[in-house]
Amino acid sequence: MPWYKDRKARFAPFSDADKQILIQQVPLYEKLPDDLKQQLHLLVNSFLHRKKFYGCQGLVITRTIQLTIAAQACLxxxxxxxxxxxxxxxxxxYPEAFIATHRQVDANGLVSFSSKELAGESWGNGRVILSWDDVTKGAQHINDGKNVVLHEFAHQLDSEDGATNGAPELPSAGAYRAWANLMSAEFAQLQQAQIHHLYSVMDYYGASEPAEFFAVVTETFFEKPSELKQRHSELYALLCQYYKVSPDEW
Known part of the structure; x- marks a missing residue:
């Protein structure tokens, strides 16, 4: 039975070797309280049981690659x-940043193609694409607010309600209204900071569109929680309510 296999995989012992990989590859893991570490082990087990990894451009998928990505995603x-x-x-x-080509159609129906080097990409058709080089850099630098795994998997959460628009699946109409009101105001504030070259705890890339704002805010929430809480207390509280954790306590 599939449910039995899922349960068996989820509760499989998390080996000392796997824990050592996480200690070395994902420094944020060691900052978690013990109860969250145990919970993360279960989530990672389920993730690895259900998802497939594919190496591109000759990259061989290893246990280290799987665990490093799965652990950050499951945070x-x-x-x-x-x-x-x-x-x-x-x-x-991919081993390193990859070239993605996208088809664009303008208001007049003219089709054009553009290519860009990317560290990661999230698709609504069930795929996430990552650069292993950028994954490792993002994992090691836990205080810079830049983490490609957190960013792309935030997009996956965003798309679960059918639209990637900066509003993930929420429990009620009231929750959506509260989310829209605060996130819209914070998004506009980041746009103004970018225009006037003002400092922001959040990366300016989040000012490009609401979906990117949510992904960037997620990176900031987990990697710069204390500063986000100090400078944007309501936004931090909203994310605590959504993600059910308080990273500044770690």
Missing amino acids: LLLNRPTHEFRKLKAILV
Whole structure:
């Protein structure tokens, strides 16, 4: 039975070797309280059981690659009812930043193509694409607010309600209204900071569109929680309510 296999995988012992990989590859892991570490182990087990990893451009998928990506992704699921990113089927991993080509159609129907070097990409068709080089850099620098895994998997959460628009699945109409009101105001504030070259705890990339704002705010929430709480207390509280954790306590 599939449910039995899922349960067996989820509660499989988390080996000392796997824990050592997380200690070395994901420094944020060691900052978690013990109860969240135990919960993360279960989430990672389920994630690795349900999702497929594919190496690109000759990259061989190893246990280290799988655990490093899965552990960071599952930080977003702690304390939350979850199906481990239910729409996600596959993670494609390149050795380094990759070239993505996108088709664009303007208002007149003219089709054009653009290419860009990317560290990561999230698709609504069940795929996340990552640069292993950028994954490792993002994991090691835990205080810079830049983490490609957190960013792309925040997009996966955002898309679970059917639209990638900066508002993930929320429990009620009232929750959506409160989310929209605060996030819109904070998004506008970041845009103004970018225009006037003012300091922001959040990366300016979040000012490009609401979906990117949510992803950037997620990176900031987990990697610069104390500063985010100090400078944007209401936003920090809203994210605590959504993610069910308080990273500044770690």
